[in-house]
Amino acid sequence: MNSNSRLRIALTKGRLQDRSLELFERLGLDCGPVRAPGRRLVHPLPNYPLDAVLAKAPDVITYVEHGVCDLGIVGKDTILEKGGAFYEVLDLGFGACRFALAVQEGSDFYGSYRTRRIASKYPEFTRAYFEAKGMDVDVIKIEGSVELAPILGLADGIVDIVETGATLKANGLVPIETAARVSARLIVNTASMKLYKEQITDFIEKCQAGLEAAV
Ligand code: PRP
Numbered sequence: 001m002n003s004n005s006r007l008r009i010a011l012t013k014g015r016l017q018d019r020s021l022e023l024f025e026r027l028g029l030d031c032g033p034v035r036a037p038g039r040r041l042v043h044p045l046p047n048y049p050l051d052a053v054l055a056k057a058p059d060v061i062t063y064v065e066h067g068v069c070d071l072g073i074v075g076k077d078t079i080l081e082k083g084g085a086f087y088e089v090l091d092l093g094f095g096a097c098r099f100a101l102a103v104q105e106g107s108d109f110y111g112s113y114r115t116r117r118i119a120s121k122y123p124e125f126t127r128a129y130f131e132a133k134g135m136d137v138d139v140i141k142i143e144g145s146v147e148l149a150p151i152l153g154l155a156d157g158i159v160d161i162v163e164t165g166a167t168l169k170a171n172g173l174v175p176i177e178t179a180a181r182v183s184a185r186l187i188v189n190t191a192s193m194k195l196y197k198e199q200i201t202d203f204i205e206k207c208q209a210g211l212e213a214a215v
Pocket of ligand 1: 143145146168
């Protein structure tokens with residue numbers, strides 16, 4: 001919360017951004033300043049005591065963990081990868097997709113004893129997933145278009161977000177396991193939750209009501 005008693009929320013840029021603003025607008029919040037941001041990075045909402053910032057998903061967690069933002073909206077995929085100390089208070093339902101293990105069509109992933117190599121933008125999650133299965137794998141961190149790794153012969157499989165499955169299909173890959181279901185979550189800084197309990201509880205309840213109204 002800033003000196004004007006306004007809460008601050010970090011929203012994940014990109015896919016989740018529009019869905020977050022749609023939810024806020026359903027609650028009656030004027031999101032005009034966020035929709036037409038110009039060069040400013042902090043956007044005070046005119047009719048609700050909330051300032052919004054847009055950030056990359058891992059930064060949303062960093063800002064909330066450090067308490068420079070009281071609240072955040074971020075995908076469960078990033079939470080599973082990065083972890084951190086904050087409260088995850090609400091599953092917002094949108095941004096629903098899954099973490100899948102995918103391989104090249106026709107390849108027999110479990111067919112040999114040699115150590116498999118997995119490429120992923122989510123190496124920590126991937127390591128933990130295979131460790132829980134008791135399987136030793138080499139994980140290679142890739143920053144984007146991870147589907148290329150098996151095509152180029154860098155990896156035997158990938159662990160990545162699958163929403164429609166179109167990207168896998170277009171690249172001759174097939175999902176063979178679902179590792180986790182993910183969606184957008186509302187997170188809260190632990191100290192803010194205590195210090196501004198009333199304002200934050202109000203906001204959570206508002207979001208909850210907005211989600212129920214949308215069903
Ligand atoms: C994600 C993911 C896949 C794609 C899956 O990437 O890494 O590439 O979406 O979606 P689909 O199942 O609907 O085809 P994203 O578009 O978020 O881009 P990124 O590589 O920059 O993370």
